[in-house]
Amino acid sequence: MADIQSMAHAIRFLAIDAILNAGEGHQGVPLGMAEIAATLYARQLKADPADPLWPDRDRVVLSNGHGSMLLYALLHLSGYEAVTTEALKSFRRLGSVCAGHPEIEQHAGIEITTGLLGQGIASAVGMAVAEARLAARFGSGLVDHRTWAFVGDGCLQEGIGQEAISLAGHLQLGKLTFLWDDNHITDDGDTALSISEDVPARFAAAGWHVQSLDGHDIDTISDALEAACADPRPSLLACRTRIARGLPRLEATRGGHSAPLTAQDAQEARAALGWDAPPFEVPAAVLGDWRGALRRGAEVRSAWQDRLSGTADRAEFERWTSGELPADWPKVAARLLGVAQNGAPGPTITASGDVCDALADTLPELMVLCADLEAPTNHKRARTAFTALERGGSYVHCGVREHLMGAMTGGIAAHGGLRPVNVTYLAFADYERPAMRMAALMGLPGIFAFSHDSIGVGSNGPTHQPVEILASFRAMPNMRVFRPADAVETAEAWQIALETQEGPSLMALSRQLADLVRDGAGENMSRRGAYLLHPAEPERDLTLLATGTEVALAVAARERLAAQGIRAAVVSMPCWELFEAQPEAYRAEVLGEAPRIGVEAALAFGWQKWLRPRDVFIGMTGFGASDRAERLYAHFGITVESIVAAGRKLAG
Amino acid sequence: MADIQSMAHAIRFLAIDAILNAGEGHQGVPLGMAEIAATLYARQLKADPADPLWPDRDRVVLSNGHGSMLLYALLHLSGYEAVTTEALKSFRRLGSVCAGHPEIEQHAGIEITTGLLGQGIASAVGMAVAEARLAARFGSGLVDHRTWAFVGDGCLQEGIGQEAISLAGHLQLGKLTFLWDDNHITDDGDTALSISEDVPARFAAAGWHVQSLDGHDIDTISDALEAACADPRPSLLACRTRIARGLPRLEATRGGHSAPLTAQDAQEARAALGWDAPPFEVPAAVLGDWRGALRRGAEVRSAWQDRLSGTADRAEFERWTSGELPADWPKVAARLLGVAQNGAPGPTITASGDVCDALADTLPELMVLCADLEAPTNHKRARTAFTALERGGSYVHCGVREHLMGAMTGGIAAHGGLRPVNVTYLAFADYERPAMRMAALMGLPGIFAFSHDSIGVGSNGPTHQPVEILASFRAMPNMRVFRPADAVETAEAWQIALETQEGPSLMALSRQLADLVRDGAGENMSRRGAYLLHPAEPERDLTLLATGTEVALAVAARERLAAQGIRAAVVSMPCWELFEAQPEAYRAEVLGEAPRIGVEAALAFGWQKWLRPRDVFIGMTGFGASDRAERLYAHFGITVESIVAAGRKLAG
Structure with a gap:
């Protein structure tokens, strides 16, 4: 049996050493969540460091991304080759894979960029949706993995986090688990300064499976993880922890969050926890336990590989997960132009819906998300809904939760296997903006199709009429902003957006009628x-x-x-x-x-x-x-x- | 006794007539909430249409602003002169006070612009905070009013709405009441498409007083309003309603929301409800009841006026509520420059904090809101916290809820009496953006002081480093974007922002050190x-x-x-x-x-x-x-x- 307590301490000391070496960082999370994380890796996580891109791996999201050393320590210890000791020593420095906040690098095991509070758990909802949809298509033999999100108080106070709780409960995303670092401390001090909510009750009200437990008790954590896996609902593990656990001067204090560490702090922690290993070194036995932790992942992956080889679906599965378009894509794209040309003059949002419809059969990997505007945005006609009971649908009624929807778009793209399309009014692009920025920063593909592009909205008035929103997104790096003139340019924009892997595309589409200004023959x-x-x-x-x-x-x-x-x-x-x-x-x-x-x-x-x-x-x-x-x-x-x-x- | 049922029908028919006349509009809310609104006005609301700007009036917020005809009907019926029959007939037309969504026009009784979902209830939290703070300063003889917000499902699904619930519960804003139009219908159809949450339980988890009731039963509504007033917690009235109640073809259907009305619909409604009055006319007895409804407001205002006349605080109260700066403002402003000049080179966010400190005594009406970044943003040093128990504080720990904080800023400014200052990192301006746009659109003053303005953030990395945010706000109409070079320019920006009544100011302030580049003598x-x-x-x-x-x-x-x-x-x-x-x-x-x-x-x-x-x-x-x-x-x-x-x- 692995010595999980020592495995946890190994996380602690790598974090302390790296933060001390960098001269700054956030020790609160890695020290407070060490037992939770070590138990997850030792007992439940399905992953294989030898193949970080294995499509059926569990996804791990560090939503409280400031605690990035938790993730880097986990990846280093469990054997992800890109996270070397040298990388830990260059924590928070240019060129290091160990940046201040996690930055997506899936070869290194970093699933997604996180840090702006709430984005991580919202993206995790997208990942869990992607898993369920892909499992419905390809079966549990090829797709059957979980999404684990480490989460702090900040993520749960954010509106986007609240939206995530609500929709994940509604969709009954049973393979999604939040591991909440309930340490009673935020940047300002005691959480009682700004929240007195009964957080477990809030999750329960949204239909989650909730367990409250001691976040430093390994057996309890282990049982709770088991229970989470067994329950059909999404699970919250409310883990009561002590921030910066193990640092005598800072444990369970406001300074535990990120107060500068000293050499003496490191010494006192070593003395307190009986840790003799020099900085950045891990005792052989502990390292052995860590390297063994994900061995079951290697075994499971090998069996999975056999199943993949034996299925007739292999080519299609590999096409979906690679993000490649079908071999006959040029023909399909040409057909899209035909769809556009044949349309009567109409709103470009309708043209976009026509294109989306026309792709339903040829690009079944499209996943449309919409924020309670099905009728005026026209992107559901050829689709059925993805629901708690029906996972085969390719249209998610996200409710009036635009910010979540934006982050789910990124989460689905980061998960891989599906191409997300995000639909609402352009005025609500401001609600989604932080999540759209994340997609641009990560270089993830995704189509953000916005209707009601201007004063063309009409009498609903200035609250709903974009005037500066085009400029605000043209100012954003790595965001392609399309404002098509007609149905032909709309089809062209779809073609370009679908062929673009290196970042998201925004389409500003009209509610007002758009005459065809071009016949669309020839070049795009x-x-x-x-x-x-x-x-x-x-x-x-x-x-x-x-x-x-x-x-x-x-x-x-x-x-x-x-x-x-x-x-x-x-x-x-x-x-x-x-x-x-x-x-x-x-x-x-x-x-x-x-x-x-x-x-x-x-x-x-x-x-x-x-x-x-x-x-x-x-x-x-x-x-x-x-x-x-x-x-x-x-x-x-x-x-x-x-x-x-x-x-x-x-x-x- | 007023015939409240007929008062409610008067709302219904004005809404039907105006929407039919305009050829478009949203009948769902005014018809579904008619009994709730009529009962509120007849039994509880404290307001006097003869003086719409009376500082101690109750504030009414129509958060589900697409139902704007509810508000216009209420204002017209209860005697707000600016909302004439002609105005109702020009509903949704240029120049009409009856715009598609409510647009702030306090002389006409429209307290705040609403319509982008969630903004209204979040602003209402700001109004309730303002009331409590002003009551602590001037006593309940001058300040003792309530904030009532009509709210739909959409507002409660939005993250900003969830943030509002959480913080209002935490701060125990007992004079805040949400009147929820629980009609089970959103734009997509049945709310079950996108939410299965136990909404009352969610409010209860946040410390609210919750009542579930029949939203068409006047006695029940009346009792619930009484109970809300008696309870020290913020109150949710979960009012089960039938959308578009009274329109036989559309009642309790998806089309009830905003499907185009026909003359036959109006006729059928008149027949069903026994309403004989021609379009835009109100039977004399019903109009009499309506005009009497707020008579108690006139009496209460008269007594209030006497108290104001008799208090030594009168001049100061009037200065606060007018938004005027003190008579010695030029001297105060000059002193601010002195504060700036005497500072050692430091971050401009610290200079901003110094200025804010220096204003604590001379501008006690400043109300600082901060999203869990007290230590790195330095704007609390001269202040105590505004809490559930201590209403005299001028610093609100808003928690990690930036979007709410942005809307509270607008709500406080719209309420009047206080000058809001909003503090967080510039990266989070994206989270606040929709609310900041509302402040710009409404032309409300408010200071948005953002630290961590650029790559000067350092190792926290690109998620937290603005690169496009300055441009995105420079693109926004009526937003003044300051990026001061040093402490002197920071003090100058504060002076300008405080002297600006017609819109908000954004300050992009540095974490990195800023040398003084100017001595600050002479002109600003x-x-x-x-x-x-x-x-x-x-x-x-x-x-x-x-x-x-x-x-x-x-x-x-x-x-x-x-x-x-x-x-x-x-x-x-x-x-x-x-x-x-x-x-x-x-x-x-x-x-x-x-x-x-x-x-x-x-x-x-x-x-x-x-x-x-x-x-x-x-x-x-x-x-x-x-x-x-x-x-x-x-x-x-x-x-x-x-x-x-x-x-x-x-x-x-």
Whole structure:
């Protein structure tokens, strides 16, 4: 039998040594959760450090990511090769796999980036959903693993954490377990400063299986883990712990969280716990126990590999888990354009739904999440719901929980095997933003399809009308922001987004009608980010740059200007980020030297990239208002007439 | 005795008539909550339509703001003059006080803008905090009112709503009551699609007083309102209702929410409920009951006015509630600069804390909210906590609930009497963003003081390092974004923010040390938004534009360039929005014609406003990394050396 107590102490001292060596860090979590973590690894976790990417591994999420040394110590001790002693010694330094907070590196066993509070457990809900859906498709012989999330008080106070509790209970994600570090301490001091809630009762109200236990008692923890595995509900293990356990000066105090450690602290801890090993060294017997801990994972993986080899589903399973598109993808993509072209003029959100429908059979790995807007966003028609009883569905009614939904999107993408599509109104992108930033930071694919892109929302008014949201996401690194002009560009955006593995894509789609501005034959022009939709021959007097439904305004203005002898080119700019990645010569050709008018039903912020001081921008100058869309466009002067008037002035 | 049932029907028919007239709207809430609302107004609400701004009025928040016709009907019927029949007839049209969602117009009785789900109840928590704090200061003779929030399922599913429940319970805000429209329907259909939580149990777990009742039974509602008033805890009235009650075709169905109404629907409702009055008319007896409903408010207000006249506190009470600064404000502000100048070089977040401390006596109406970061943000030193037992404190430990805190900030400002200051890390501004947008949209003052402004965060890494957040808020209308260079500019930003009544101010403050770059004598230069910190005589070869701690880098580079014979001017740009409001001539003078280098430890997005194509930007190009701040600045090339090298190239 492994000596789990000593295994826990090994975590403690690696954490103390690394934090002391780095000169900073958060000892509270690794020291307080050492017994919980060691017991999980010794008794329950299914993983094999020899193959960190094994698709059927259990997922471990350190939601309280500031306690990152817990995770690094676990990975190092259990045999993940990338987490070397040298890596521990470079904790919190550039280039180290042991960054201040965990940063996704699945080869090293780091499943997901965590640290902004609440994101981790919300992502874990996405992982558990992915597991259940994949198990329904491929059977428990290929997919049967658990998601374990270490979680602190902060994650549970966050709204996103509360949303996670509620939906996980509703969906009865029985293979999801939260290991709560109930240490009664947050950054401000005693948790009683800011919470007096009965947390176990709150989980119980949401349908969870709840156990309260001593987080330092290994047998109790072991039994609780067993019980969690046996229960069909998601499980909370409310583990009463002492923060920074083992550091005589700091244990169970506010300073336990992250007060600077001294050499004396380390010495006192060694004396108190009878730990003789020098810094960064682990006694051979303890290391032996650790290296043996996940041996059962290797055995299980070997049997799994046999099952995979024997199944006719192998190729499809491997395609899903690799994230590869099907071999006939070019044909499928061409068909999408056909779907778009055949549509009557309609909202681009409907075009997006059409595309999503058309993919239901050919890309069954799509998983659509929607925040209680099924009817106005049109992405369920070809799908059934994923529910507590029916795991085969590919549409999750996430409820009015956008922030959670954003993090689930990242969690599903990080889990692998499914392609998440996230649907709601663009105004709620602000609710999802922190989670979307995580997806961009992690470089995870995912489609964020937002409807109601502008004042085109109409009478629901300025609370629901994005004016600055496009700019705010164009400012975000590694986020591709699409605002398609019509159904064709919408289909093109889907194609690009699905072919993009290195980060998420946002689509700002319209509630208002969008006429087709292009026939969609030939090249996917949206790949260029911006392109000459209508050139002006032999030479242009003016360039009209527009996005979304304002492209049609520019096209109409071009005709009127032509009647007045002014030759205006029209440039559609569905994705600035892709345009910026084009060769300089292409960009110069598209933009031209003639005076420019930018048209977008949004603020000018950011448009200075394309407009020179004497060029003109036609768009919003502040928040919107409440009236029908067409009246608002007129009220705010985003009209064909405005473009024509400005064009005459500029070209005159 | 008033006929409350008929009063409720009057709400129903005004809502039906207005929605039918507008051709769209949400009938579910006004029809489903008519009895609840009528009973509240007839039996409990303390308000006087003759003086909608009376400081001691009860606050009513329609958190399920899509049901705006409920509020407009209530205001019209109870005698708020601004809500005329004409206004009801222009529901959802430009210029109408009856916008699609309620938009703050306190003269008309609309306390706060609501509609993005969850914002309303979270703001209501802020209002209840404000009431309790003001009552502690001025006594219950002047301040003794309640906050009532109508709330739907959506608001309670949102994370921000869950945060509100948790903190309101913790703070035991006994004068706060949520009236929950438990109609079992959301946009997607039955609430069972997305929630199976025991909502009353969830509230009880957070320390609320909970009653479950029939939301159409007037006596029961009346008793429950009494019980809510009597209980020292915040109260949830879980009112089981039938959505769109009274419309035979739609009652208790998914379409009840907002399916288009027909003339026949209106007719059928009139027949079903025996309502003979023509559209927009209210039978005289019913109108009489409505006009009498708030008569007790007029009496209570009169007595209150007498008490106010008789108290020595009158002038101070009136100053607080008007939002005016004290008469000696210029002297106080000058002293703030002194505080700043005397400080040793330090983080600007510490300078901000120093200023906040220095205001504790002279601006006692400041109310500081902080999300579990007391120690690293330094804004509590001169304050005691506002708690369930001690209402006199001016510092709220909001816990790890940033989104709620943002909305509380708006709620406190909307309530009036206090000046809210909101403190956390800038990375968490993304969590608060939807609430900050609401403050900007409403034009409410409030200081959002964020620390940890950039890669200066250090080893906590990219999750916690803003790179795009400055740009994302510069893109937001009516938000003043300050990034002060040093303690002097920090004090200046505080002065400006406190003198600004028409919208919120954001301060991006540093964890890293900031040397003083200015002595602060004379004019508040930050009012100009940007200014020549160091001119170059007789003529400049180069202009260095910088914000925050990068101003000191520009100053150092200027000296090194001077030694090489290159004359560089340094422009500090603490607030772009204020600079843009300056006269063209001033801006031209500051920016000059020489080549420019922009320096900011953030992405270039937005800097194209100030930089021409051949100018240079020195800053970030993507997300940050985990290491100490000084190493990150070097790693990303944001250094004096980089500026000097670029300057030589540009000016050479």
